[in-house]
Amino acid sequence: MSEQNITELLHPAFLARMKEMLGEEYDSFIKSYEVPRTYGLRVNTAKISCEEFEKLVPFPVTPIPWIPNGYFYPEDVRPSYCPFYQAGLYYLQEPSAMTPASCLPVTPGENVLDLCAAPGGKTTELGARLNGEGLLVANDISASRTRALLRNVELFGFTNAFVANETPARLRDRFPEFFHKILLDAPCSGEGMFRKEEALARDWTPEKSQELAAIQRELILQAADMLRPGGQLLYSTCTFAPDEDEGVVSWLLENRPDMELIELPSYEGFTPGVPEWGNGDPRLTRCVHLFPHTMQGEGHFMALFRKEGRADLIGTMSSTKPNADTRKWLELFLKEIGLKTLGGKPFDWNRVETRKDKVYYLPPLTGDFRGLTFLRNGLYLGDLKKNRFEPSEPFALALHKDDAEAVISLPVSDECLTRYLKGETLNIEPEEAAHTKGWHLLCADGYPIGFGKLVGATLKNKYPAGWRV
Numbered sequence: 069m070s071e072q073n074i075t076e077l078l079h080p081a082f083l084a085r086m087k088e089m090l091g092e093e094y095d096s097f098i099k100s101y102e103v104p105r106t107y108g109l110r111v112n113t114a115k116i117s118c119e120e121f122e123k124l125v126p127f128p129v130t131p132i133p134w135i136p137n138g139y140f141y142p143e144d145v146r147p148s149y150c151p152f153y154q155a156g157l158y159y160l161q162e163p164s165a166m167t168p169a170s171c172l173p174v175t176p177g178e179n180v181l182d183l184c185a186a187p188g189g190k191t192t193e194l195g196a197r198l199n200g201e202g203l204l205v206a207n208d209i210s211a212s213r214t215r216a217l218l219r220n221v222e223l224f225g226f227t228n229a230f231v232a233n234e235t236p237a238r239l240r241d242r243f244p245e246f247f248h249k250i251l252l253d254a255p256c257s258g259e260g261m262f263r264k265e266e267a268l269a270r271d272w273t274p275e276k277s278q279e280l281a282a283i284q285r286e287l288i289l290q291a292a293d294m295l296r297p298g299g300q301l302l303y304s305t306c307t308f309a310p311d312e313d314e315g316v317v318s319w320l321l322e323n324r325p326d327m328e329l330i331e332l333p334s335y336e337g338f339t340p341g342v343p344e345w346g347n348g349d350p351r352l353t354r355c356v357h358l359f360p361h362t363m364q365g366e367g368h369f370m371a372l373f374r375k376e377g378r379a380d381l382i383g384t385m386s387s388t389k390p391n392a393d394t395r396k397w398l399e400l401f402l403k404e405i406g407l408k409t410l411g412g413k414p415f416d417w418n419r420v421e422t423r424k425d426k427v428y429y430l431p432p433l434t435g436d437f438r439g440l441t442f443l444r445n446g447l448y449l450g451d452l453k454k455n456r457f458e459p460s461e462p463f464a465l466a467l468h469k470d471d472a473e474a475v476i477s478l479p480v481s482d483e484c485l486t487r488y489l490k491g492e493t494l495n496i497e498p499e500e501a502a503h504t505k506g507w508h509l510l511c512a513d514g515y516p517i518g519f520g521k522l523v524g525a526t527l528k529n530k531y532p533a534g535w536r537v
């Protein structure tokens with residue numbers, strides 16, 4: 069943004085408030101708008117280690133110091149055009165937005181909720197940390213945004229996600245004290261996005277924060293009520309507005325005395341919360357602001373809470389039975405591709421469920437989902453057709469490197485991969501394919517991107533039309 073743009077674009081009331089908040093730091097805050105925005109990606113550690121990623125990535129990246137699996141990339145690179153992106157090996161997200169999910173200590177086997185999850189920037193990290201164990205409920209109130217969320221959940225290859233499109237109130241009624249970890253990345257005035265999305269700056273009004281803070285206060289109580297004793301809740305926004313940050317944290321502390329505000333990890337450039345920006349409670353210094361003038365990111369706010377009590381790890385196991393037809397045709401298909409594991413774990417027939425002709429692999433843990441509006445419960449494996457099973461694209465993406473034998477693996481730089489992603493049929497040399505015919509997984513350096521059927525020297529493209537690049 070040029071200096072002229074800054075004063076034209078940013079509302080005088082916003083500038084006056086920031087000046088009051090930041091005092092002598094205000095000038096460097098304003099200068100940060102003249103610096104180009106930062107670009108980042110976060111590696112899906114459920115599919116690939118950072119060491120392996122650094123060896124294979126075909127464009128320049130540099131580690132983000134405070135995100136263990138985050139990398140900066142240059143502005144002129146387009147990582148979404150690389151087949152590794154279509155393989156779900158990373159998510160594109162600006163660096164400060166990566167911070168909340170990496171500060172919530174999710175461990176495999178827990179029940180985890182992302183209450184305002186779409187389009188899934190933070191869900192993808194929470195799911196990668198669960199690594200296929202436990203239950204991930206990813207919810208958003210907006211139907212269209214929930215569809216984008218599902219796409220990212222599928223791209224990342226999760227087998228344990230329940231993707232819901234519900235109001236937080238209905239979830240709260242259904243899941244009292246159910247979750248071990250909750251992320252509430254609240255809808256907010258987006259002041260930390262102005263450099264990235266100028267439209268947000270143009271739409272800013274002084275009243276907006278008040279309206280949003282009312283919603284946030286309701287959401288944070290609902291989230292707290294869904295948290296188990298001993299569980300942790302991370303509240304985040306991408307705004308600097310005190311009413312939406314320290315104000316909402318103060319409100320929770322006043323209204324839920326069993327919620328304790330705990331310290332977040334500290335890094336150079338993280339700015340402590342300011343008690344006077346909330347109700348004056350000295351504990352508010354445990355919150356963290358990320359400002360664009362103190363670190364390489366657009367701006368965020370975080371607060372981490374723990375509910376009094378002890379957490380247990382008890383969840384309810386999913387248990388279902390595939391019908392005879394599913395068992396027969398799916399088993400035949402799994403044999404054909406030489407499935408060894410699914411997402412690095414033994415295939416569990418007790419999780420296979422058929423609804424109409426669609427076959428799903430349920431999450432290992434379940435909840436009472438009856439009557440809730442949802443887009444997906446677990447992994448969509450594919451369809452039962454007449455005398456055969458046809459695998460889905462999400463099934464291919466849930467397969468990790470070395471999960472199956474029937475692979476055709478090409479180097480990520482091979483233009484055949486891009487042609488496949490555009491929906492073209494490929495010519496395959498016999499030595500490139502594991503088997504002489506039938507279903508194969510097409511992989512970029514071993515990482516699955518989709519299924520194809522080998523007939524002679526031709527790989528028939530099974531990449532769905534809606535997924536093509």
Ligand SMILES: C[S@@+](CC[C@H](N)C(=O)[O-])C[C@H]1O[C@@H](n2cnc3c(N)ncnc32)[C@H](O)[C@@H]1O
Pocket residue numbers: 183184185186187188189190191208209210213235236253254255256283287
């Ligand atoms: C900041 S965005 C979430 C971004 C997401 N966590 C990510 O990292 O990709 C906030 C989300 O809250 C949802 N939302 C808006 N109003 C809501 C409400 N009253 N209750 C629940 N969710 C709401 C929006 O649809 C939006 O997707």
